[in-house]
C-alpha cells in the first residue's frame with residue numbers, strides 16, 4: 377500500500393476577495409501535494425471556503441444580499457482562483473454544505489457526551505474581524521483611546537448565554553503533546569510561541585481559560601444540536617472541515633488512511649486555533665490529532681501591509697496575467713524562507729524571473745538542446761566513458777532527490793529550490809568549461825558524452841521542478857522526450873536513453889519586460 381499524505385489549506389472567509397495571502401498558502405500546499413504524489417504517496421489535498429459567522433453575515437447585510445448569496449458568489453471566486461493557479465486539490469469544501477453541518481453536529485454531540493461542553497454565560501470582548509474572543513489584558517489602545525484586539529481589529533463587549541469548551545482541562549495534555557511531538561508545530565519559533573501561551577506565566581491563576589463556543593445574537597451558522605437558539609462558534613465549525621472532507625462522522629476508508637497523516641498549512645495569525653483549540657477539541661472527542669501544523673509568514677506589498685483601507689491588496693489573477701503562473705509560483709516559493717514574512721516587490725519578482733528562470737535554467741536547456749537540434753539532427757548522443765567532471769555533476773544530481781525530500785518534509789521550499797539551483801549553476805559552469813561547440817571540431821566523442829550528461833542533469837532538474845513550475849517543467853521534459861509515465865521520482869533512477877530523437881526545442885522561460893517574449897507559461 378502506498379504511503380498516504382493529507383494536506384489542507386485554511387478555508388478562506390468569503391467576505392473578502394482572494395488576494396496574494398490566499399494564493400500563497402494554496403500554492404505552497406499545491407507544491408507539497410504535487411511533490412508527494414511524484415514521490416509515490418497517495419495524496420488528498422483539500423481547500424475550500426469558510427462561510428459562516430458574524431463577519432460573513434455583516435458583509436452580506438452591507439451589500440443588501442442574503443448570506444448564502446454572498447457565499448455562493450465569493451466561494452466561486454476562490455474556486456476560480458484555484459483553477460487559475462493550477463491547483464491540484466482533490467476536494468473543495470464549503471462549510472454551508474450538508475455534509476459539513478452533519479460533521480459539526482456529530483462532533484459537538486461527542487464533545488457534549490464526553491463532558492467537554494457546558495452552558496454558562498459569556499461576558500467579554502469579541503473582534504468580529506478576527507472572529508475571536510479576547511481577554512482585557514490582551515487588548516491595546518487605539519489612537520482615540522478605543523480598545524483594540526492585538527491584531528488591530530476593533531472589539532465589542534459581548535454578554536450572552538453561551539456554551540463553553542473546557543479548554544483549561546486540556547492544558548497538561550496539550551503540553552504533553554508538544555513535548556512528545558516537537559514536529560507538531562513548525563517552524564520552531566511558532567512552536568515556542570504556542571508552547572508559552574499554553575504554559576502561561578508563572579503564578580497565573582488559570583493559564584488557559586475555557587472558551588466560548590456558541591453565540592445567540594445572530595443565526596448564520598450551524599445550530600447547536602438540541603438547542604438551536606445557539607449557533608456554533610465559527611471556529612469550531614471551521615476547524616471541523618478538515619474531518620468533514622474525510623467523511624466524519626462515518627469511519628470511512630479515507631478517514632482511516634488520511635487522518636493519521638494529516639498536515640495543516642496555515643498563516644501565522646491562526647496558529648492558536650490550529651495548535652491549541654483544534655487538538656484540544658480532537659482529544660476531547662477521542663480523535664487522533666493531526667501530525668503537523670505549519671505556519672507561514674505574511675506578505676507585505678512594496679514594503680506596506682496589505683489592507684482594505686490602503687486598497688493595495690493584490691489580485692492574484694492579475695499577477696498570473698502579468699508575470700505568468702509558473703513565474704509567480706516559483707517566486708513565492710523561492711523568495712522567502714517559508715515561515716518568515718516577506719515583501720512582494722516588482723523588482724524582486726522581475727529579478728527572479730530574468731536572473732534565475734530565464735538566464736540560468738532556461739538558457740541551460742536552450743543552449744545544449746538547440747546545439748543538438750542544429751548539429752546532430754536532434755538526436756541525443758550516446759555517452760562514452762564518464763570523466764571526473766561528469767561523474768561529479770551526475771553525483772550532485774543523485775543527491776537532489778534526498779535533499780529535496782528532506783527540505784520538503786520541513787516545508788523548507790526555498791531550500792529545496794536552492795539545492796536544485798546549486799545544480800543549475802554547476803551545470804552552467806560545466807557547459808562553459810566543457811565547451812561542446814569547441815569539442816565538435818576537436819573531440820566529437822567527448823562532445824557526445826558532455827551533451828548526454830547535460831541532458832541527464834537537465835532531466836533531474838526539470839523532474840524536481842515539476843511541483844513548483846508544473847507547466848514549464850513539463851515543457852522541458854517534453855523537449856527531452858521523457859515519456860509521460862517516466863516523470864515520477866522513482867524514474868529518476870533510470871538514466872535517460874542516448875540515441876533518441878528530441879523534438880525541436882523552443883524557449884520555455886521568457887524574460888519579463890521583453891516585449892518580444894511570449895507571456896509566461
Ligand code: MSP
Nearest residue numbers: 386387388389397398426614615642643644674675
Ligand atoms: N477562515 C479562517 C481560516 C479557517 S481554517 C479552519 C481564515 N480565513 S482568511 O481568509 O482570513 O485567511 C486565510 C489565510 O490567509 C490565513 O492563513 C492567513 O494567514 C492568510 N493570509 C491573509 N493575509 C495574508 C498575507 N498578507 N500574507 C500571507 N498570508 C496571509 O483565517
